[in-house]
Amino acid sequence: MALPPGFLDDLRARTPLAPLIGRKARLLRNGRQWKGCCPFHNEKTPSFYVYDDHFHCFGCGAHGDAITFLMRSEGAAFPEAVERLAAEAGMEVPKPTPQAAARERRARDLHGVLAAAEAAFRRRLHQPEGRAALDYLRRRGLTDETIARFGLGWSGEGRGALAAELKAEGIEMAQLIEAGLMKPRDPDSPGAGAVDLYFNRVMFPIRDRRSRVISFGGRVLGDGQPKYVNGPETQLFQKRRSLYGLDLAREGAFRGAAVVVVEGYMDVIALQQAGFTGAVAPLGTALTAEQLQALWGIGAEPVLCFDGDAAGGRAAARAAELALPLLAPERSLRLATLPGGEDPDTLVMRRGAAGFQAVLDAAQPLGEALYRLLAEGVPTTPTPEQRAALRHRLTNAAALIPDRALAAEYRRVLLDRFYAATRRGRTGPVGAPRTMQRMPIDAGAVRQERARNLLAILVHHPWILAEVEEALTGLDLPEGPCTRLHAAMLAWLARTDTLDSPSLMAQLAECGLGESVAWVTRRDGLCAAAASEAQPREALDGFWHFFGLLRGEAELIADRADAERMLAETNDPIAQQRLIRLSEALAMLRGGDEAADAGHAP
DSSP states (O other): OOOOTTHHHHHHHTSOHHHHHHTTSOEEEETTEEEEOOTTSOOSSOOEEEOSSOEEETTTOOEEOHHHHHHHHHOOOHHHHHHHHHHHHTOOOOOOOHHHHHHHHHHHHHHHHHHHHHHHHHHHHTSGGGHHHHHHHHHTTOOHHHHHHTTOEEOOSOTTHHHHHHHTTTOOHHHHHHTTSEEEOOTTSSSOSEEESOOSEEEEEEEOTTSOEEEEEEEESSSOSSSEEEOOOOSSOOGGGOOBTHHHHHHHHHTTOOOEEOSSHHHHHHHHHTTOTTEEBOSSSOOOHHHHHHHHTTOSSOEEEEOSSHHHHHHHHHHHHHHGGGOBTTBOOEEEEOOTTOOHHHHHHHHHHHHHHHHHHTOEEHHHHHHHHHTTTOOSSOOHHHHHHHHHHHHHHHHTOSSHHHHHHHHHHHHHHHHHHHSTTOOSOTTSOOOOOOOOOOHHHHHHHHHHHHHHHHHHOTTHHHHHHHHHHTOOOOTTHHHHHHHHHHHHHHHOSOOOHHHHHHHHHHTTOHHHHHHHHOSTTOOGGGSTTOOHHHHHHHHHHHHHHHHOHHHHHHHHHHHHHHHHHHOOHHHHHHHHHHHHHHHHHHTOHHHHHTTSOO
């Protein structure tokens, strides 16, 4: 079955392996990979591991990719396995025509041409004509081992030298043109034939994920322009799909290295030499959706490194905008900012590996960095119109995420930051970190404010009571107005048929709790979810957020275990909903009390 080059690579990249294998075997997370009992032999102790792009059983030795798994687990022939996986990935399998077979042969030939060119460039680097290039690489701090590992070379002065050298290996000029190493001479120029694309340049082989050379980049020595030249688009090389260093980063990520995206060839090489073996770079263009998919194929949360200047901020914003429609619970990004005037290459040379590690350690998850990027330019004291515009930007950004649960989480995090940044008493620009005097934390006052927010949500949205009655009954609140309101609400719920706010407030006033209601609902310090105009989902999320903070982690774990038992015994939808809500409350709590509170109450 002759298929075009790259088709099977694309198919594998678009087929998440863990969900595919999870149909046949129960898998559990084990660090960066998944683990379970092998579906191919009987075992009681799990020895079957699933990685991003392959599986391996340490018991029976079974090993392979998505296609292999389908063939082995279901007895499918290779064409059938490819057809089925392609259908699930939304890809069309190219027809095995004579033309396709010819393209495949031509691609194999082109890989051979590029491999021969790489060998020629490497030889020249170590000959007298390449001495200046070799000295340049050594001045940049590269060892001979690194130079050899990356296959760096020297183009020579051009003028047909490469064509003459490779002609002895049976390689014709037409093949060099098709491989992107030469280009036809301008018809208006004297003479015929072709001219070298690279001359007087240090050569950087560009490889695919299988370590095959697919093109080259060249850096001129001295002040010539352009400083860097990448090969043209060819049958093997498309810039939007390729990443420099991807083959080495794939191996590094497999061994636990962070996947790091930097700007240029030398950044990748310097980082790899310093031990950051997951480094890659786009090829002179902004990051593309295809490149993001390739990154997620080797790591769940790549780190994108940007300069600390305005251009770096714009590049980070573009990358975030590109990533949002592609995010999923198992795919995200982190954003790192380099010190002013530094790039990874110079940073490692000046400060060593520790200097760049500090940059990685300070990288922000996309959810945190996104607020700063979207709030860029909002003044210190925004007008109501500016606040509304920023809120729209934040909610619209979250809405771009296709996974509804993840979109809701992003919306919550962004609005939390929004309310924290724009409430009274803040200093500094909306998008900037704020320096505030730290006061001693009064745990009792904090708990009182959390309880006040929870009760205010219920006063304005009493329909929630019907869903949360069981959880609310067992919740301990601070003595005083909170406990009195708590008891009165539950008593009212037991005898009312109308769950609306005016009815509840009237009942509380009749019980002599009017002042307590006024205290609970005063605007100062209340979260957005406690406002009467809050949307139902926002109000319900707010209740469970404060419930989790007030209940505590140990109690939530016990509550969730009870809910799991109840669901198993009754299969009741109400029990299922309670389990979901308790799990969400526990997840919010584990996300950090301080971060979660930032957009709510003190």
